[in-house]
Amino acid sequence: MYSKKIVFIEPSVALEEIYGGLAKVGAVSPPLNLLLLAAIVRERGYAPHIIDCPALGLTYGDVIGRLKKINPRFVGLTAMTPHIMQAGKLAKAIKAAVPEAIILLGGAHISSVPEETMLRFPDIDIGFIGEADYSLPELLDTVNKGNAASTVKGTISREHSQLINTGQRGEKIKLDDLPLYAWDILEGFPYIYKTPLFAAHRTPATPILTSRGCPGKCIFCYSGCHKTISTYSAEYIINMLKHLKERYDIREFMLFDDNFVTFRENLKKLLNMLIEKKLDLTWSCNARVDMVNQEMLNLMAKAGCWQISYGIETGNQRIMDLLGKNITKEKVCRAIDMARSAGIRTVGFFMIGHFGETQETIDETIEFACNCGLDDFRMTFFTPLPGTKASLMADEYGAFENEWEGMNLFSPVFIPRCLTKKQLIENQKRAMRKFFFRPRPVLSYLKMVKNPIIALRGAYMLGQYVLKGNNH
Template sequence: MLNVAFVYAPIGHCSFEENLRVVDEDFGRLNPLSLSYAAAIAEKAGHRVTIVDANALRLTPADTLARLRPFRPDVLGFSLSTYMFHNTTRWMKLLRDALRVPTIAGGVNLWLYPRETLEHEAVDYGVRGFGLRGLPALLDALERGIDPAGLPEVVARSTSGEVVVGEVDWKANPYPELPQPARHLLPNDRYYSIISQRRNFTVMVTGTGCAFTCRYCAIAPLPRFRNPLDRVMEEITDCVRTYDVREIDFFDADFFGQRKAAVELCECLVAANLDLEWSCRSRIDILDASLLELACRAGCRRIFVGIETPDPRALRAMRKKVRVSDVRLTLETMRRIGIRPLGFFMIGVPGETHRSALATIGYAVSLPLDYAQFSRMIPKPGSELHEDLKKRTRADFWADYVLGRPVPARLPNFHSRISEDVIEAYTKLAYLAFYYRPNHVARALLRMRSWDEISRSARTALRMLTGLKDRDGRKP
C-alpha cells in the first residue's frame, strides 16, 4: 500500500485563455472533480489516499507542505489542463523537491500532449485516458520497484530516457468501473461559484463528451459516455445526505443532449424530493416548455446556453447548429417557468468586424437573460479550429506552450477581421454593457439571496470597473 497524495494547485488565469482575467479569478472555488475521480481509483486499488485542495483552502506551497508531511506521501498526483500547465507544474516542482517523492500527472493535457508533458522536469509519470487500468498498474509498479514504461495508459520514460506512451482504449466506457468521486476527501463546505446561491455547493458531471461538433470546442473531440441513471442518482443523494450539498452545477457540455436519459433523471429527482437546486449547460434548440417545466420541478434553477453570436454566417462557419430565430422565445419560456438563463457569447467569431462585435453586444443586452458570459473565440487545444491553425502555421501553438518554448503573446487569429486587442476590448465592453445597465443591476439586487452573494458580485463589479487594464499590463 502506498500513501498517495493528490494536490489541487491554485487555478488562476492563463493569458491565452478565452476568458477575461477578472472572470477567471472571480469564478469561484470549485471542487476538483477530475482529481477526486483519480483519488477514488487509487483508493479502490487499496492505497491510502488524501487530497489537498490548495485552491479552495487558499494554501501557499508552505501550507500545503505542512499538510502533506504528516501524511508521509510516497507519491504526489496532479491534474493537468493545458491552460494551467505552467501554474500546476510550478507547484509540482516545489512540492516534489521538498518531499523527494515522484509525481504523477493526469487529466486532459495528458490526453492531448503526453510526450510534451513528460518533457517537463517536474513530471515523473503520466496517466492517460480514464486511468482505470493505468493508475492502479502504475502505483503497483512503483510499490514493487518495477519499470512502468509501456503499461497501458501509463506515460513514462524508459530506462534509455525516451518517453513511452502506453496504449489507451478510447472506446472503453469507463463508467461501469469508475468509482464515485472521492468527495469524502474534500472540504465540501468551501465550494461556491460566482453565481451559486446555496451551500454546500458542488460540481458534478453525468457524462463526458458531446454529440455535436462545434469547430471551436475542445470537448467535442473527447470520447462520449454517460454515467448510468442509478449511479448518477446515487451520487446526487450521497451529496445531499452525506455532504449537505444544496446546490449542484452539472458541468456536462450538453446536459439535455440525451433527452430520454435527462428526462428520466429529472423524474427521479422529482420523486426523490430532495432539498436541492441545480444548474446545467445545454444547447438551446432542444429546450421546450415540457422539458423546462419538468426540469424546474426537479430543482433546475439556471440553464447556461451557448448563443455565441446573432450572425448566422458565423454560426454556420463554427458549425454551431442554432437558429437565431428560436433563441428569444426559448429564453422567455425559461424565465416564465422559473429558470434563469445564462447566455454564452463569443467575440472574434469567423468574419468578425467592429460592426458585428457591437451587434453581438447589442443582441445580448436585448435578450431576456439573467446572466451572460463573453469570451474571446480562441483555437482551444484539441479543437478543430486549432487543427486549422496548425495547418496554416505549421506549428502547434499549445505543444510549444507546454514545452515552454517562446510563443507569440497572442494566439494567432486568422478567423476574424479585427485584432486580438480589439476583440479583448469588445469583450470588456460587453460585460460593462450587459451587467451595469440600471435595470439589470436593479433586477440582480432583488434576486440576491445572501450577503455572501451580494459581496461576491460587488467585488467583481468593482474589479470589472476599476481593472480595465489589459491582462498584459497594457490599456486596450
C-alpha cells in the first residue's frame, strides 16, 4: 500500500530576486493554487502538507529536513516563469535527498512550454498542463495503482526516455463543486503574510479568487492564452468570506481575479448579498476599463470596494492596439472618472519598453498617466513571457534576452530597437518621480496613513522606488 502523503511546496525565492530594491516592501501572499489542490486531494483521502518557503524563510536544506520527516510519496511544486529556476533547483535537491519521491510540477510556466521545461529540469517526473483540479487527484490514484501517468489527460510525463504529453483536459472545471481552500494546514496564516503595498488598509487581510480567466486577448498575458473563463457562484463566495472572517478574523480581502467584473449578473448578486449580510469587509479588485459602468461601480463601493486597479499598459493608442488591449485612451479616462464618482480609489498598471516603443511614446505614456486622474501608479517592464503571443513576436521588434531567470517584470529583458536598456531604466525612474511628486497621489496616500504599518512601508517604498528606482 503506497503512502497517501503529498507535500505541496512554494519554492524559496528571495524577495530581492522578485522586487530588487523594493524587497523590504515586497508582498508575500498565500499560495492559493496549492491551498485549493491540497483541499481537493484531501477529499480523495490523501494527507496533504504545505511548505511555503518564502513566507517561512526556509532554505532548501530546511525543506529537505521537513520532507525526510514527512516521507511523502508525492512532492508537488508550483512556479510561474520568474520562479521556475528555483523550482528546478529545488527539484534537483529533493531528488538527491529523497529519491523515492515522485516530483510534480504545475503552474503557468510548464503549461506554456511543457516539453522545454521537462527537458531543462530532468528531476521533474510529471508536469501538469492547464488547470490541475481534476488531473491531480486522478494522477495520484493512477500512479498509486501502478498505472502509467501517461494515461492521465492534462499531464506530461517521462516514459522509456520519452516525453508523453497528453494535452490539456477538455472539460470545464465546475468551481462550485470544489472544496474551500485548505487554509487550516497553512502554517502561520494569515499573520505571517504581507499584503501588496497599498492593496489593503485593514488587517488581517488575504487575497482570494472568485473567478478564473479573462475575456481579454492581450498578447503579453498568460490568462487569455490558457485558461477557460469561469466563476464561483455568489453563494459560494459569500460562504468563503464568512469562513475566513469567522475562523481567521479576516477583515479585508484582495480579489486577485484577472478581471473581477467579467460575470455581471453573478457580480450584481454577490454585491447585493455583501450589502444585505453586513459582513463588514472591505476589499480591492482588478478590472478591465471597458467592462465597468457607473451603476456597477456605485454598487461595488456600497459593498465595500475601496480600490480598483486597471491594466492600462501605455498612453499610446498605436501600442495599445498592438498589445491587443481592445481599449482606447478615452475608455481609460472614463473608467477612472466613474470610479472616482463612486468614491473608489484607482490604480493604473503600466509597462515600459513595448514593441514599437520610442522616447516619444514613453513621454506620451508618462503624460497620460499623470493627467488621466489616477490616484496611484505602477510601472514594470514589458516582458514577452514564454508561451504568449508576444514571445513569438519579440525578435521582430527588438533585442530579447530569452532567459527564464531574468523574466521578473522588474528588470528589462526586451529592448525595443530605438532604445537601450539604460534608457528604459532611467525612464521608469523618471515616470515614478513625475507621477508621485504631485498633489493628487500625495493626498491619496495621506488618507491611508491611519494604519502605521502601511504608512512606514509606504514611506520606504517612495524612497526606494521613486528616488532610487528599482536597483535590480
